[in-house]
Structures are given as structure tokens and as C-alpha cells.
Amino acid sequence: MHTENPAEVSGASTMTFGKVWVALLVLTGVEVFLAYEQLPTLIMLVSFLGLSIVKAAMIIAYFMHLKFERFSLFLTLFPMLILCILLMFISMPDSQRLLHMRPPQ
Amino acid sequence: MSEVNAAEMTTSVWSGGASPYAVDSKKFGMWLFIISDALTFSALLIAYTYVRLSSPQWPTPFHFFPSIVFSSIMTFCLLSSSLTMVMAVHAMSHGNRKSTVRWILATMAGGLAFVVLHATEWRNLIVNEHMTTRGNEWNEPLFGGTFFALTGLHMTHVILGVIYLGVIAFAVSRGKFKAIDVEVSGLYWHFVDLVWMFIFPMVYLLSAKL
Numbered sequence: 116m117h118t119e120n121p122a123e124v125s126g127a128s129t130m131t132f133g134k135v136w137v138a139l140l141v142l143t144g145v146e147v148f149l150a151y152e153q154l155p156t157l158i159m160l161v162s163f164l165g166l167s168i169v170k171a172a173m174i175i176a177y178f179m180h181l182k183f184e185r186f187s188l189f190l191t192l193f194p195m196l197i198l199c200i201l202l203m204f205i206s207m208p209d210s211q212r213l214l215h216m217r218p219p220q
Numbered sequence: 221m222s223e224v225n226a227a228e229m230t231t232s233v234w235s236g237g238a239s240p241y242a243v244d245s246k247k248f249g250m251w252l253f254i255i256s257d258a259l260t261f262s263a264l265l266i267a268y269t270y271v272r273l274s275s276p277q278w279p280t281p282f283h284f285f286p287s288i289v290f291s292s293i294m295t296f297c298l299l300s301s302s303l304t305m306v307m308a309v310h311a312m313s314h315g316n317r318k319s320t321v322r323w324i325l326a327t328m329a330g331g332l333a334f335v336v337l338h339a340t341e342w343r344n345l346i347v348n349e350h351m352t353t354r355g356n357e358w359n360e361p362l363f364g365g366t367f368f369a370l371t372g373l374h375m376t377h378v379i380l381g382v383i384y385l386g387v388i389a390f391a392v393s394r395g396k397f398k399a400i401d402v403e404v405s406g407l408y409w410h411f412v413d414l415v416w417m418f419i420f421p422m423v424y425l426l427s428a429k430l
Contacts, residue, residue, distance in 0.1 A: 136303040150425035163421035170417045178410045188241040200262045213274035
């Protein structure tokens with residue numbers, strides 16, 4: 116709920132922000148570790164995307180205070196954003212068609 | 221119109237009398253900008269992934285040193301600057317302007333360190349790996365084009381963010397601006413950090429030289 120004082124709006128202590136920062140650093144370390152594990156590209160892609168989404172959610176929820184705003188703000192902004200991003204993936208299967216159309220080098 | 225109706229008009233959400241989101245208009249404006257900018261970066265990242273998947277031999281030019289080490293330190297700089305920005309917002313909400321300015325300056329230092337390291341990384345790719353926006357040694361010209369477009373747009377956002385924070389810090393030190401202004405600038409800075417959380421693994425780590 117919004118008040119005049121942003122400290123009340125945030126609803127989180129500085130200790131919580133510190134914990135989020137540490138968690139973000141740990142997840143980044145996991146990503147760097149995974150990069151040298153020689154996994155198949157698709158598994159790497161999905162892993163990195165999943166970890167990035169978790170990190171983005173933590174930044175949005177805590178650092179950007181969205182967790183402590185009204186739910187109506189989230190509903191107005193994010194479902195539309197997610198839908199638009201998902202629609203962009205429509206073109207992705209075409210990349211595989213293009214791959215097989217390339218002349219051998 | 222009776223007085224009762226007039227009172228309803230200024231308090232009812234559906235009559236426009238109160239904000240349905242209970243946030244300041246500046247903050248809501250920044251959120252709308254962030255959503256539109258997120259779509260821009262999403263389009264660029266998806267275009268990069270499209271080009272990568274359609275290429276049989278995508279280059280992996282990022283050596284552990286300097287590229288991966290530098291980009292990891294850059295990630296650390298941005299994440300730490302987000303924490304210092306949160307502390308700046310916290311200090312300003314408690315009316316401590318001196319502390320707010322110090323935290324914002326620390327945030328700017330993190331942003332500047334990011335830009336310097338990124339410029340060094342670009343220089344390494346251009347001078348040592350002979351990579352340009354139109355060609356490279358791996359015969360995959362779109363790699364340079366998409367890489368420089370994506371990271372260049374992000375670096376521009378970081379540079380503009382540092383300037384924005386500088387203006388805010390200067391105004392706060394002069395006794396101007398309210399807590400909401402610092403909070404809104406913080407939203408922008410966290411968004412810049414958030415975008416890098418996608419660019420770092422999708423561009424650098426997926427093309428690391430093993």
C-alpha cells in the first residue's frame with residue numbers, strides 16, 4: 116500500500132536487500148560454472164534463461180519494490196509484457212529452416 | 221451535482237478520483253518507460269538468438285581472460301551498484317541527504333567501472349580479434365552486428381544512467397528533489413542492471429571459448 120514515506124512502501128529491511136544481493140551473486144557464479152560444463156547448447160540456453168528469469172524476478176520484486184506495490188500495478192504492466200515477449204518467439208522456428216537452407220561451406 | 225456526489229467523484233477509483241495503483245505519477249511513468257524499453261531489449265536479444273540458431277558455426281571468441289573475467293567483474297559492479305542504489309533510496313526516505321548523495325556516488329562509481337571495463341573488452345575484440353560490425357575472422361558477420369548493437373545499446377543506457385544519477389545527486393546535495401525522485405532514478409538503474417542479467421549469460425557465457 117502506498118504511503119508518503121518510501122521506506123514504508125519498500126516493506127523490506129536493508130538486511131533483506133543484502134541477502135538478495137548475495138543470492139544474485141551466487142546465481143551469477145552458478146552461471147559461470149555452468150558455462151564451462153560443456154553441456155548441450157539447448158540445455159545451456161534453457162538453464163541460463165531460467166536463472167536469468169529468477170534473477171530478474173528478484174531484482175524486480177525487491178530492488179524495484181514491486182513486491183510491495185499494489186497487485187493491480189503488476190497486473191497492468193507484466194502480463195502484457197510477457198505476452199509480447201512470447202509472441203516474439205514465433206519467429207524462432209524459422210531460424211532452424213534458415214539453418215538447413217544455408218549452402219555448405 | 222450534490223455535495224455528496226462531488227465527494228464520491230474525488231474519492232472513487234472508478235470515477236478517477238483516486239489512483240488505482242497508489243503510486244506517484246512519476247513512478248508510474250518510469251514503469252511505463254521500463255516496460256517499453258524491456259520490449260526493445262527483448263527484441264534485440266531474440267534477434268541475436270535467432271541469428272545464432274540459424275548459424276551452423278557460431279563463433280566463440282570469449283576467452284576466460286580477459287572476456288569472461290571482465291564480464292563477470294562487470295556483473296559484480298552492476299549488482300553492487302544496485303545495492304548501493306537501494307541504500308540511497310533508503311537513506312533519502314529517512315531524510316538523510318548527505319548519506320543519499322554518498323550512496324548515489326557509490327552507484328555512479330559502479331556504473332563508471334562497468335563502462336571502463338566494457339570499453340576495454342570492446343577494444344580487445346576490435347584490436348585483437350579483428351571484430352567489426354560488418355565482418356570478422358570467423359566468417360559470421362552478423363555476430364559482430366548483433367553483438368555491438370545489443371551491448372552498445374546497453375552501454376548507452378548505463379552512460380545515460382550515470383549522468384541521470386549525477387543530476388539527482390547534485391540536486392539532492394543542494395536540498396532539492398524529494399524521496400520519490402531518488403526512487404524513480406533507482407527504478408531506471410535497477411532496470412539497466414536487470415537487462416545485463418540476460419545479456420551476460422546469453423551473449424558472453426554461451427559463446428565462451430572452452
